[in-house]
Amino acid sequence: xxxxxxxxxxxxxxxxxxxxxxxxxxxxxxxxxxxxxxxxxxxxxxxxxxxxxxxxxxxxxxxxxxxxxxxxxxxxxxxxxxxxxxxxxxxxxxxxxxxxxxxxxxxxxxxxxxxx
Amino acid sequence: xxxxxxxxxxxxxxxxxxxxxxxxxxxxxxxxxxxxxxxxxxxxxxxxxxxxxxxxxxxxxxxxxxxxxxxxxxxxxxxxxxxxxxxxxxxxxxxxxxxxxxxxxxxxxx
Numbered sequence: 423x424x425x426x427x428x429x430x431x432x433x434x435x436x437x438x439x440x441x442x443x444x445x446x447x448x449x450x451x452x453x454x455x456x457x458x459x460x461x462x463x464x465x466x467x468x469x470x471x472x473x474x475x476x477x478x479x480x481x482x483x484x485x486x487x488x489x490x491x492x493x494x495x496x497x498x499x500x501x502x503x504x505x506x507x508x509x510x511x512x513x514x515x516x517x518x519x520x521x522x523x524x525x526x527x528x529x530x531x532x533x534x535x536x537x538x
Numbered sequence: 539x540x541x542x543x544x545x546x547x548x549x550x551x552x553x554x555x556x557x558x559x560x561x562x563x564x565x566x567x568x569x570x571x572x573x574x575x576x577x578x579x580x581x582x583x584x585x586x587x588x589x590x591x592x593x594x595x596x597x598x599x600x601x602x603x604x605x606x607x608x609x610x611x612x613x614x615x616x617x618x619x620x621x622x623x624x625x626x627x628x629x630x631x632x633x634x635x636x637x638x639x640x641x642x643x644x645x646x647x648x
Contacts, residue, residue: 457637467574467582467629469637481636517581524572525631526597528581 424448424527426518431532438508438536444501444518444529452496455479455521458503460514461531468514471503472521486512508536540566540632544640550620551648558643560613560630567611569632576627576642588613620647 430442444456458470471492472481480492491504501518515531541563550556562569568590574582586606588594590613594606603618617624625647630640 459637459639466627466642467576467631467639469631469639472636483636519582523570523633524584524587525574525582525637526584528583530581 424520426520426527426529428516428518428529428532431516431534433535433537434508435538436509436536439504439506440508440534442503442505442516442518442532442534444503446499446501446518446520449520451494451499456494456501457519457521457525458492458501459517459519459525459528460512460534461517462511462514465514470516473501505534508534510536512536539634539636540569540638542571542630542632542638542640544628544630544643546641547644547646549646549648552620552622554620555616555618556620556645558615558617558628558645560615560640562611562613562632564611566632566634569634571613571630571632573606573613573615574629574631576629578626582629585615588615617645622647 425447427445434440455474457472473492489507493502513536515533517531518529519525520527543561570589572587573585576582584597586594586596588606592608605616607614627642629642
């Protein structure tokens with residue numbers, strides 16, 4: 423069974439940093455591109471970042487470019503999102519999602535709250 | 539980059555059918571899209587991939603009541619024999635150097 427489990431969310435002050443993790447199981451992680459997608463409270467889905475299987479291709483949404491860094495460790499079946507210079511508008515549930523030309527599996531999400 | 543537009547809400551009666559629309563911006567009418575369903579407080583669930591030709595591939599476990607179709611820049615998700623459990627938010631997405639989501643349609647089953 424495919425499982426994606428996010429962790430690392432929490433309350434952080436504006437300007438602070440947080441590192442999210444996504445632990446994958448039930449499939450060969452190294453053969454799938456991965457994404458982070460977020461959803462602000464009461465709002466729609468917003469794509470955040472994409473990383474290819476070997477980390478050679480990475481994309482970011484304009485809203486996070488220069489502040490967020492996506493990475494992966496195929497040996498540990500894990501995906502990461504380093505978030506720096508956090509703003510109130512980054513408050514959201516962050517989902518990791520498996521990519522196979524569409525977002526086929528989603529984790530349950532981890533809540534990030536940016537507030538003083 | 540494409541813009542994806544969805545109506546904010548839709549409603550239909552139990553047992554009836556509803557057709558949700560996802561519209562691609564000008565110049566992007568051949569793009570493939572995917573439909574997702576999201577219940578309140580839950581993660582999104584992938585439903586199907588839908589091509590501009592109208593051909594669609596449903597994900598494993600998606601009921602036969604769900605189908606897709608296309609016309610020009612419009613991509614449709616039709617749900618037949620509506621059930622209360624179909625009440626959810628529905629999102630379409632497409633790809634262009636990053637995933638682009640529509641704003642979502644909140645479906646109410648009356």
